[in-house]
Amino acid sequence: MAKYVGAIDQGTTSTRFVVVDEDGSFVAVSQMEHNQILPQPGWVEHDANQIWANTQAVITDALDKAGLGAGDLSGIGITNQRETTVLWNRRSGQPVANAIVWQDTRTADLAKRLSDERGVDWFRDRTGLPPATYFAGPKIRWLLDRDPSIVKLAESGDLAFGTIDSWIAWKLTGRHVTDVTNASRTMLMNIETLEWDEELCNAVGVPMSVLPEIVPSIGEIGPCSGVLEGTTLATILGDQHAALVGQAAFDSGGTKATYGTGAFLVTNTGPHIVHSTAGLLTTVAYQIAGEPAMYALEGSVAVAGSAVQWLRDNLQMISSAPEVQTVAETVPDNGDVYFVPAFSGLFAPHWRADARGVFTGLTRFSNRGHFARAVLEATAYQTRDLVAAMEADTGDRLSELRVDGGMVANSLLMQFMADMLQMDVVLPVNVETTVLGAAFGAGLASGVWSSTDAIASHWSEDVRYRPLITRGESDALYTGWEKALDRSLGWVTD
Numbered sequence: 001m002a003k004y005v006g007a008i009d010q011g012t013t014s015t016r017f018v019v020v021d022e023d024g025s026f027v028a029v030s031q032m033e034h035n036q037i038l039p040q041p042g043w044v045e046h047d048a049n050q051i052w053a054n055t056q057a058v059i060t061d062a063l064d065k066a067g068l069g070a071g072d073l074s075g076i077g078i079t080n081q082r083e084t085t086v087l088w089n090r091r092s093g094q095p096v097a098n099a100i101v102w103q104d105t106r107t108a109d110l111a112k113r114l115s116d117e118r119g120v121d122w123f124r125d126r127t128g129l130p131p132a133t134y135f136a137g138p139k140i141r142w143l144l145d146r147d148p149s150i151v152k153l154a155e156s157g158d159l160a161f162g163t164i165d166s167w168i169a170w171k172l173t174g175r176h177v178t179d180v181t182n183a184s185r186t187m188l189m190n191i192e193t194l195e196w197d198e199e200l201c202n203a204v205g206v207p208m209s210v211l212p213e214i215v216p217s218i219g220e221i222g223p224c225s226g227v228l229e230g231t232t233l234a235t236i237l238g239d240q241h242a243a244l245v246g247q248a249a250f251d252s253g254g255t256k257a258t259y260g261t262g263a264f265l266v267t268n269t270g271p272h273i274v275h276s277t278a279g280l281l282t283t284v285a286y287q288i289a290g291e292p293a294m295y296a297l298e299g300s301v302a303v304a305g306s307a308v309q310w311l312r313d314n315l316q317m318i319s320s321a322p323e324v325q326t327v328a329e330t331v332p333d334n335g336d337v338y339f340v341p342a343f344s345g346l347f348a349p350h351w352r353a354d355a356r357g358v359f360t361g362l363t364r365f366s367n368r369g370h371f372a373r374a375v376l377e378a379t380a381y382q383t384r385d386l387v388a389a390m391e392a393d394t395g396d397r398l399s400e401l402r403v404d405g406g407m408v409a410n411s412l413l414m415q416f417m418a419d420m421l422q423m424d425v426v427l428p429v430n431v432e433t434t435v436l437g438a439a440f441g442a443g444l445a446s447g448v449w450s451s452t453d454a455i456a457s458h459w460s461e462d463v464r465y466r467p468l469i470t471r472g473e474s475d476a477l478y479t480g481w482e483k484a485l486d487r488s489l490g491w492v493t494d
Helices: 048-066 108-118 120-127 136-146 148-156 164-173 198-204 239-246 305-313 323-328 368-394 411-421 433-446 452-456 471-488
Strands: 004-010 014-021 026-033 073-080 085-089 159-163 177-179 213-215 218-223 232-238 255-259 263-270 281-286 294-301 338-340 358-360 400-404 424-428 461-465
Touching: 004 048, 004 164, 004 433, 014 048, 014 433, 026 048, 048 164, 073 164, 073 239, 073 433, 085 136, 085 164, 108 120, 108 136, 108 198, 120 198, 136 148, 136 159, 136 198, 148 159, 159 164, 164 177, 164 218, 164 232, 177 232, 218 433, 232 239, 232 433, 239 255, 239 263, 239 281, 239 294, 239 433, 255 368, 255 433, 263 281, 263 368, 294 368, 305 323, 305 368, 323 368, 323 411, 338 368, 338 471, 358 471, 368 411, 368 471, 400 411, 411 424, 411 461, 411 471, 433 452
Parallel strands: 004 073, 073 232, 177 213, 255 400, 400 424
Antiparallel strands: 004 014, 014 026, 085 159, 218 232, 255 263, 263 294, 281 294, 338 358, 424 461
16 A cells, blocks of 8 residues: 655745655645735744645645545654744634744844853854844744733743744644754754753743743654644654755765755754854754754855845846746846845855845946846855855865755756856755655654665756856856955944
8 A cells, every 4th residue: 555645845935735655756736825024124024824724725735636635644744944933822822923034134133132242152052053133032032022912921821932833733733842953943942952941041031931842853743633633743844954854965964955035055964063163053954753863064045046036026027937047048147247135134154134135246238137147146156155164164075066946947047056166066856855855754753764765765866067167267256246245244234
């Protein structure tokens, strides 16, 4: 009898449910977008109730397409946008505010104050993270500081915090849990003990009573109810960690880059914690129940694919995301036009909240094609920044980069990526590695696959891009990026 697993992929712009068979193939997929709520410049919010409603809808639709019931699934996994922060009332089950999204910059002053009070290294040593707007802990504190009714809920024990995985897990199982990967993105978990840290919580200003139970990433969590009654929640993985699993990067040194809303480079460092000195994050890669946690170094940039959306929706230079390649190919090069997409400041390895987006090098010669090409090339330049930091921290030179996510369909970008990195860029047959990683985790926990080696046997190469320009030519282009980057800094002074 065939075996199936399911995976919820709750991302920044949409929610998917995928049914996967024992060969690692997609049987059915359903997807829905949700609203991006933008109350002020730099603020990004989501409606957690809308996300939950969409989650139920895509689960029902995908199961119908597959001709299966929830009871036919050996288990399910959740993968999610990570640092996005939800607070809800335990009694009513209702969110007390819109979710604050990982891209949101409203906590910039608080992050700076935490750095000044304790020092960046104090937080890095305990969490692997610097104080930054990116992470969930300061978002909780911001909400508590501005709404006395939320404070009262916390004092009564009725307030629950979670990243999106916790919100969905609570709705599905009634358990208030998160896994080690998501917990490692809060600035509240000690990265060595894998437990909430009272000193950290006091420093950030978050009551420990609101926090979920931390569980391993891969292992039985609990039976589901509602639309998934009859199966078991068996995996929770933050999206970038799930992509690492989906790329079968289980060995130390295994590296992947995911290009979606943002861009995320992750390298597996095995059971060893490597503290970055080059501006990267130390994070938990994943943990299989009953085994030690595996760790990773991560470089995150806030804007990659979302810059293409911005070109489409805000500037209306293109009518669809795929059109960006067509427009970019109307010119032979960038015409010395560079774009720094610092809409939310700069994340790794720069960590500059004062930066903002700029186009530079414009002349009367510049046209729509140069703008489109500059937007695409910015993702490759940012990746080169991350790879340089990764190699500095590990002391190892990457030989190739496995890539996934929506942007890898853009062959112009992938070739430019190989040119800029001066290394091979490799696409797997199934580039939807994030949701596949959650499915693999669920199948590993429920016995569909016997080991990580069995999972790795389902990974195969599809396309390999090799550098077509010299290192000197690559370096010359990168020099222009460095000049543009410098001009984006210091824009926000208040």
